[in-house]
Amino acid sequence: MTWVITPKMQFYLHEDENLLDGLLRTGHEVNYQCREGYCGSCRIRKISSSHAVAYAVAPLAMIDEDEILPCCCRVQGVIHIDNELIIE
Ligand code: FES
DSSP, X not given: OOEEEOSSOEEEOXXXXXXXXXHHHTTOOOOXXXXXXXXXXXXXXXXXXXXXXXXXXXXXXXXXXXXXOTTTEEOOSEEEEOSOOSOX
C-alpha cells in the first residue's frame, strides 16, 4: 500500500491507481494534459519518499530533481509532496 502525504491530507492509493488519479480523487487540484510524461504539466514537488520514484518509461518532459510526474511515476511506501501542486 502506498501512502501519500500532502499538506491537505494523508491518503493511500488504490491498487493500480497512479498518483495523479489519487490526487484528483481526493480533491487536489493538479494540472494535467497528456497523462503520458510528455507535456510536464502535471509536475509536482516531492519533499521526501521512502522508496525511489520510478518510471516505466523515461518521461520526455523536463523536470527538476525534486519534481515528479504523478501521471506516470511509480511510487511505493510513503511519499510526501509539496503544497504547491500546480507549478507554473
Ligand atoms: S500530464 Fe503530461 S506529463 Fe503528466
